[in-house]
Amino acid sequence: MDIKVRVWRQTDPDTAGKMVTYGVKDISPDASFLEMLDVLNESLILDGDDPIAFDHDCREGICGACSMVIDGVAHGPEKATTTCQLHMRHFSDGDVIDVEPWRAAAFPVIKDLVVDRSAFDHIIASGGYITAPTGAAPEAHATPVPKADADLAFEAATCIGCGACVAACPNGSAMLFTAAKVAHLGLMPQGQPERDTRVIDMLQAQDDAGFGGCTNMGECSQVCPKGIPLTLIGRLNADYRKAVRKKI
Amino acid sequence: MGDFWNDGDPIADTAAPEGPIETRWERRQFSAKLVNPANRRKLTVIVVGTGLAGGSAAATLAEAGYHVKSYCYQDSPRRAHSIAAQGGINAAKNYRNDGDSIYRLFYDTVKGGDFRARESNVYRLATVSVNIIDQCVAQGVPFAREYGGLLDNRSFGGTQVSRTFYARGQTGQQLLLGAYQAMERQIGLGNIEMNARHEMLELIVVDGKARGIVVRDMVTGEITTEMADAVVLASGGYGNVFFLSTNAKGCNVTASWRAHRKGALFANPCYTQIHPTCIPESGTHQSKLTLMSESLRNDGRVWVPKSSSDSQKPAADIPEADRDYYLERIYPSFGNLVPRDIASRAAKNVCDEGRGVGPGGLGVYLDFADAIKRLGKKAVEAKYGNLFEMYQRITGEDPYEVPMRIYPAVHYTMGGLWVDYDLQSTIPGLFVVGEANFSDHGANRLGASALMQGLGDGYFVLPTTLGNYLANGPYEKISEDHEEVVAARAEVENRIKRLLEIDGDRTVDSFHRELGHIMWEYCGMERTEEGLTKAIGLIRSLRDEFWLRVKVPGTGEQLNQNLEKAGRVADFFELAELMCIDALHRRESCGGHFRGESQTPDGEALRHDDEFSYVAAWEYATGDSGKPTLHKEQLEFEYVHPSTRSYK
Numbered sequence: 060m061d062i063k064v065r066v067w068r069q070t071d072p073d074t075a076g077k078m079v080t081y082g083v084k085d086i087s088p089d090a091s092f093l094e095m096l097d098v099l100n101e102s103l104i105l106d107g108d109d110p111i112a113f114d115h116d117c118r119e120g121i122c123g124a125c126s127m128v129i130d131g132v133a134h135g136p137e138k139a140t141t142t143c144q145l146h147m148r149h150f151s152d153g154d155v156i157d158v159e160p161w162r163a164a165a166f167p168v169i170k171d172l173v174v175d176r177s178a179f180d181h182i183i184a185s186g187g188y189i190t191a192p193t194g195a196a197p198e199a200h201a202t203p204v205p206k207a208d209a210d211l212a213f214e215a216a217t218c219i220g221c222g223a224c225v226a227a228c229p230n231g232s233a234m235l236f237t238a239a240k241v242a243h244l245g246l247m248p249q250g251q252p253e254r255d256t257r258v259i260d261m262l263q264a265q266d267d268a269g270f271g272g273c274t275n276m277g278e279c280s281q282v283c284p285k286g287i288p289l290t291l292i293g294r295l296n297a298d299y300r301k302a303v304r305k306k307i
Numbered sequence: 308m309g310d311f312w313n314d315g316d317p318i319a320d321t322a323a324p325e326g327p328i329e330t331r332w333e334r335r336q337f338s339a340k341l342v343n344p345a346n347r348r349k350l351t352v353i354v355v356g357t358g359l360a361g362g363s364a365a366a367t368l369a370e371a372g373y374h375v376k377s378y379c380y381q382d383s384p385r386r387a388h389s390i391a392a393q394g395g396i397n398a399a400k401n402y403r404n405d406g407d408s409i410y411r412l413f414y415d416t417v418k419g420g421d422f423r424a425r426e427s428n429v430y431r432l433a434t435v436s437v438n439i440i441d442q443c444v445a446q447g448v449p450f451a452r453e454y455g456g457l458l459d460n461r462s463f464g465g466t467q468v469s470r471t472f473y474a475r476g477q478t479g480q481q482l483l484l485g486a487y488q489a490m491e492r493q494i495g496l497g498n499i500e501m502n503a504r505h506e507m508l509e510l511i512v513v514d515g516k517a518r519g520i521v522v523r524d525m526v527t528g529e530i531t532t533e534m535a536d537a538v539v540l541a542s543g544g545y546g547n548v549f550f551l552s553t554n555a556k557g558c559n560v561t562a563s564w565r566a567h568r569k570g571a572l573f574a575n576p577c578y579t580q581i582h583p584t585c586i587p588e589s590g591t592h593q594s595k596l597t598l599m600s601e602s603l604r605n606d607g608r609v610w611v612p613k614s615s616s617d618s619q620k621p622a623a624d625i626p627e628a629d630r631d632y633y634l635e636r637i638y639p640s641f642g643n644l645v646p647r648d649i650a651s652r653a654a655k656n657v658c659d660e661g662r663g664v665g666p667g668g669l670g671v672y673l674d675f676a677d678a679i680k681r682l683g684k685k686a687v688e689a690k691y692g693n694l695f696e697m698y699q700r701i702t703g704e705d706p707y708e709v710p711m712r713i714y715p716a717v718h719y720t721m722g723g724l725w726v727d728y729d730l731q732s733t734i735p736g737l738f739v740v741g742e743a744n745f746s747d748h749g750a751n752r753l754g755a756s757a758l759m760q761g762l763g764d765g766y767f768v769l770p771t772t773l774g775n776y777l778a779n780g781p782y783e784k785i786s787e788d789h790e791e792v793v794a795a796r797a798e799v800e801n802r803i804k805r806l807l808e809i810d811g812d813r814t815v816d817s818f819h820r821e822l823g824h825i826m827w828e829y830c831g832m833e834r835t836e837e838g839l840t841k842a843i844g845l846i847r848s849l850r851d852e853f854w855l856r857v858k859v860p861g862t863g864e865q866l867n868q869n870l871e872k873a874g875r876v877a878d879f880f881e882l883a884e885l886m887c888i889d890a891l892h893r894r895e896s897c898g899g900h901f902r903g904e905s906q907t908p909d910g911e912a913l914r915h916d917d918e919f920s921y922v923a924a925w926e927y928a929t930g931d932s933g934k935p936t937l938h939k940e941q942l943e944f945e946y947v948h949p950s951t952r953s954y955k
Contacts, residue, residue: 071865089589089703097594097816104814104860104869112866114382116555118595120697121480122386140700148703169526170866177503180383184495188488189447193367193766196438196445200402203456213449213474216481220385247447 060086060152064099066111067159069168076168078157088148092135093118093125095147096158113172118143120284123219126226127172128159133223133282141221141284161222163231165269176222178268179236185264186257187240189249202248212246215239217285224279224287230271235279237261238295239287245298255302262299311843311888315936318572318924322772323427323728328946329410332431335728339771340778347372350777353520353535355507355562357384359479359758360741361541362486363765369493371770373777376533377490378505378522380557380871385487388543388555389761392479393600394463395471396443396758398436403460407468409433414947415466416756419646420721420749421898421914422949423575425922425942427728428746435767436759440472442766446485450474463601463754471755476600476693482758486765506871507562508802509795510538510569510737511785517566517737518785519792521799525871528864530799532792534785536777537736539769540566541761544720544742546579548879548886549831550823552717553585553598559875560882563724563743571724571732572924572938574745576882577890578721580752580899581832583650585716586701587670596716597701599694601754604643604650606678606687607711609634611671615661618668622710633657641954648751648899648912649954651715655832656910658714665712674710715832719757721748721899722889725924725940729772730764733924736782738773740764745922750898803863806873811856815872818853822846822876822883830887835903839891843884850880885925885935892937895919916949 061084069076083099090098093115100110116124125142129135135145150156158172166174204212216239224235241258244250250257273292280289324334342350350373354365357379369375379387399412412433417424440458444450450472451459460469474481493499502522509521511532519534542562546552567573584599610632612618617625634653635642645653654671657663664670679687684707688695695706702712723745730738730746741761748756785792829842853876861867896905896912897919905913922940 087590087592090592091594091701094592094594098592101814101816104858105812107860109860110869112868116381116386116557117388117391118556119391119553119597121391121477122381122388122555123383124381124386144700146701146703173866176382180385180491180494180501180503183385183488184491188492189445190492191442191445191447191489192370193363193442193489193770196441199400199441199444200457202444204452205456206452206454209449209452209456212447213451213481216449216474216484217477219480220383243449244447247449249445249447 060088060147060150062086062150062153063155065155065157066171068111068171071170072167086147088146090147091118091143092129092145092147093143111172112170115143120144121219123221126161126174126221126223128161128226130157133161133226134284139284139286161226163225164271165231165233166222166225178270179220179222179233181268182233182237182261182264183240186253186260187244189244189247190253191249204248208246212243215242215246215287215291218287219285221284223282223284225270227278227282228271229276229278230274232273233265233270234273234292234295235283235287235289237265238291241295241298242291254298255305258295258298258302259306312892312934313932313936315926315938318938318940320425320427320727320940322731328426328430331427332434336771339775342774342778344372348374350374351376351535352537352539352773353378353533354539354541355520356387356541356543356741356743357487357490358387358389358541358543358741359483359486359761360743360765361539362387362483362490363762364539364541364740364769365499366486366489366493367766367770368773369498371774375493375499376502376535377499378502378507380504380506380525382503384490384501384503385484387483388558389483389758390480391555392758393476393598394602395461395473395478395755396439396482396762397463397470397753397755398440398472398759399433399470400437400440402458403469405468407470411468412436412470416747416753417749417947418952419751419753421751421952422749422916422920422944422947423897423922423942424747424749426944426946431768432747432760432763435763438767439759439762443482443485446489448474448481448485450481466753479758482762486762507542508565508799508874510566511792511795512569512734513785513789513791516735516782518782521795523799526866528862528867530796532787532796534787534792536780536782537738537773539738539740539773540724540743541740541765542743544723545879545882546717546720548822548883549717549826550820551588551593551596551827553582553596556595559878561875561878563739564878564882566724566732566734566737568927569734570927571734571737572926573722573885574725574922574924575722575750575889576886576925577830577893578750578899579717580647580719580721581651581715582718583647583654583715584673584713586698587665587712587714589666589702597697598716598718599698599713601647603673603691603694606690607643607673607675608632608677609643609650609671609673611657611662611664618662618664622664622672631657631662638954645954648901652832652901654715670712670714672710673713675706676710679707719752721745721750721752725922729775730769731772731776736776738769740769750900802874803870806857806859806870806877807863809854809857809859811858813856813858815857815859815869815876818849818857819872819876819879821849822879825849826883826886830890833901833903834890836891839887842887846880846883846887853877853880888935889923889925893919893923914951920949
C-alpha cells in the first residue's frame with residue numbers, strides 16, 4: 060500500500076519544529092508501524108536527508124520505549140496496543156497519517172519523536188519501591204498474600220512506563236502512572252510500612268517534575284496499552300487522604 | 308589449528324575452592340576478604356547495563372555502601388531487555404514436595420547444558436536460587452499465587468518437577484521492576500549515579516587492571532572517560548548478530564567486544580539458543596522476531612504437509628491423511644514437548660525439504676484444533692488467550708480458526724566473556740554478570756534459568772566476590788590524563804570520525820541484514836565445515852565493504868541513532884567471524900551447537916566428550932597472524948556424569 064506520513068521534525072530541544080510530509084510506497088500491510096518508519100528512514104538516508112529519530116527497543120509491547128501520537132491518539136487507533144504492535148493493516152491505501160511526539164511540559168522533546176521521560180524515574184526514586192535491602196528478606200512463604208490482592212497488584216504492576224497517559228491527558232498529568240505504582244505496592248503486605256510516606260512523596264515528586272494536576276478526564280486509561288484502570292486513581296486519592304490526615 | 312586460529316596455553320578457574328561441592332560457595336564467602344563499611348563509600352564501581360544482572364548488582368552494591376556509577380543505552384534503566392522475558396524463574400524451593408532440591412536443580416542444569424558447563428558455578432546458582440525468590444517477594448514482586456495465598460509454581464521443559472515461579476507471562480518485567488525500584492531508591496539516596504542514554508564504547512585498562520570506561524552521551528554526543536576501582540559488565544547477549552532475533556533492537560555486543568579486544572577472553576561464542584516457537588517472518592521489512600511462550604506446545608500439535616506440493620495450500624484443504632505430525636512421529640515418547648534445540652532443528656529439516664508453510668515456506672503449523680475439540684474453546688482461551696491475541700495482533704490471523712504458523716528464532720546466547728568462579732574475567736577488576744558471561748548454561752540453557760542466573764549473579768554472587776577484589780586494594784587513583792585513558796578516548800573518537808567520513812552508498816541496516824543472513828544460513832541451527840569456512844570468507848568481504856561503503860548520516864555531536872548502530876554492527880562483524888571459527892573448531896554437536904558431520908545414524912546430536920569436554924576461551928586476534936588464540940579450560944564432572952540425552 061502507498062501512504063503519506065506527516066511527521067514532527069525538530070532538530071534539537073531549542074529549535075522550533077514543524078510537520079513534514081513524506082510519501083511511503085509499497086508498504087506491506089503486515090509491516091508494523093515502526094517497520095514502516097524503518098523503510099522510510101532507509102530511503103531518507105540514501106537521499107541524504109536526516110532520518111527520523113524515534114525511541115523503540117523491544118518491539119514486542121513490553122519495554123515501553125516506543126512513544127508516538129498517531130493521528131492525534133497516543134499509540135494510535137488500536138485499543139490496548141503500543142506503537143510497535145500496531146500494524147499497517149489497520150490503515151488504508153492513500154491514508155495521510157500524522158505522527159507526533161508525546162507532548163507534555165514534563166516530557167521535553169529531544170529530537171523529532173524522542174522525548175525525555177526521566178521525570179518518571181524521579182517519581183519512582185521518591186518512593187515507588189519497598190525498602191528491602193538484599194540479604195534481609197524473610198522466607199518467601201512467611202507472608203501469604205490473598206490471591207485477589209496479588210492479582211490486582213499484578214494488574215497495576217503491568218504498567219510499562221511509556222507515558223501515553225501523560226501524552227493523552229489535557230493537563231499533562233502523570234496520575235495514572237503514579238496511581239498504578241501506589242496501588243501495586245499498597246496492595247502487598249510488604250508494602251504497608253511505607254504506604255503513607257510513599258503516596259505523599261510520589262505525589263510531591265510528580266508536582267515537582269512539572270506534571271499537571273488530575274481532573275478525572277479519563278483519557279489516560281483510554282490510551283493505556285496495558286489497560287490500567289482509572290479506578291486506581293480513586294484508590295490513590297483515598298490513600299493520600301488517609302496519609303495526610305495521619306500526618307496532621 | 309590451521310588456517311583460522313592458533314592454539315594457546317590451557318586456562319583454569321582457580322577461584323573456586325576445592326572439596327565438597329555443597330559447601331564451596333559457603334567456603335568462598337568466608338575466605339573472601341571484606342571491605343570495612345566506612346571505606347566503601349570511597350570506592351567507585353562502574354556497572355554497565357541495568358537488566359536483571361546489572362540492576363540487581365547496582366542496587367546491592369549501593370546498599371552495601373559503594374559509590375556506584377550505572378550506565379544504560381535506553382532512556383530509563385527500567386527498559387533493559389530482561390523486561391521481555393515471559394516464562395518464569397526457577398528456584399529449588401521444593402514447595403510442591405515433588406522431590407526437588409538444590410542438588411536436583413544443579414543436576415538438571417548441568418544435564419540440560421549438555422555437559423559443557425562448570426559444575427562449581429552451576430551448584431552455586433542452584434544454591435542461591437532460593438534466596439532470589441525470598442528477595443523478590445520482599446520487594447513486592449507480584450508472583451502468581453494460589454487461593455491460600457502461597458506462591459504458585461509451574462513446570463518447564465527439561466525437568467520433571469514444578470519449580471518455576473511466574474507472574475503471568477510477564478515474569479521478566481516484574482522481576483526487573485523489582486530490581487529497578489531498588490536501584491531508583493539508591494539513586495534517590497545519592498548512592499547510584501545513573502546515566503541513561505549513555506553507551507560504553509571502550510574499556511580503560513591501566514597496569515593490567517580494568518579502571519574505567521569511555522562513554523558517549525547519546526543525546527549530546529559528548530565523549531567522557533569514567534574512572535573507577537572496578538568495572539562490571541552486565542550488557543547482555545549478542546543474539547542480534549543474526550539481525551533478526553527475539554532480542555530488543557538495541558541489544559549489542561559492543562561493551563563485551565571492547566573488553567575482549569582489551570584482553571578479556573571470550574568463551575564458547577558459537578553456543579546460541581534457537582527457540583522453536585516464534586512468529587515467522589512476514590516479509591523483507593521484518594525488523595525483529597517475536598517469541599511465543601513455549602507452553603503452547605503443551606496443547607498444540609506441530610505439523611507440515613507430507614508432500615511439498617501441498618505446502619502453499621490453505622491448511623483446511625489438507626486432509627488429515629496428508630499431514631505429517633513429525634515430532635510425534637520421530638519422538639513418540641516426548642512428542643511435541645521435545646527440548647528447544649531438537650524442536651527447532653526438526654522444523655528446519657522439514658522446511659529444507661520444501662514442506663514449510665506460509666510466506667517463503669519458512670514456517671510449520673502449530674495446530675490447536677484437537678485441543679479445542681477436546682477441551683472446548685473456552686478452556687483453550689483461558690490457558691492461552693493472551694498468546695492467541697498477541698499472535699492475531701501481529702499476523703492478522705485468528706488461531707482459533709486457522710493453525711498458527713511458527714518458526715525458530717535466535718533467542719539467547721550461552722557464550723560470553725570468560726569468567727572464573729568469582730565472575731571475574733581475565734582482566735583483573737573486570738567482572739561480568741548475567742547473559743554477558745558464559746558461565747552457567749553450558750551449551751544449552753533450560754527455560755526459566757536466565758532470570759535465575761541474572762539475579763543470582765547480581766544480588767548474591769558479585770557483591771561478595773567484587774568486595775574481595777576491592778579489599779585487596781587500594782588501587783591507586785588514575786588521572787584522566789593518564790596515557791592509557793587518553794589513548795582509549797582517542798580510539799573512540801577516531802572510530803566515530805572514521806564511520807562518519809566514509810559517506811558511502813549503503814545503509815547500516817542493509818549491512819546488518821546481510822550479515823544476519825550469512826550467520827543464519829551457515830552458523831544457525833546446523834553448521835558444517837564447508838558452510839562455516841564459506842561464511843568466514845563472506846563475513847570478511849562484507850566487513851571490508853562495510854568500511855568502504857557504509858553511509859552514516861548526521862554528525863557525532865547530536866542524537867544520531869545510525870551512528871550508534873554503525874558502531875555496534877562494526878563489532879558484530881568481528882564477533883561473527885569468531886563465532887564461525889569457534890563453531891568450526893568444535894567438531895562435535897552439543898546443545899545449541901549442531902555440526903552436520905557429528906550426528907548419530909538417526910540424525911541426533913553426537914557429542915565427543917573425549918575431545919571436546921572443555922570451554923573454548925578465545926584470545927583476541929592480535930599480532931601478525933590475525934588469528935584468535937584458543938585457550939582450553941578442561942571441564943571436570945565429579946558429580947554429574949556425562950550421558951547421552953534421549954527423547955525418543
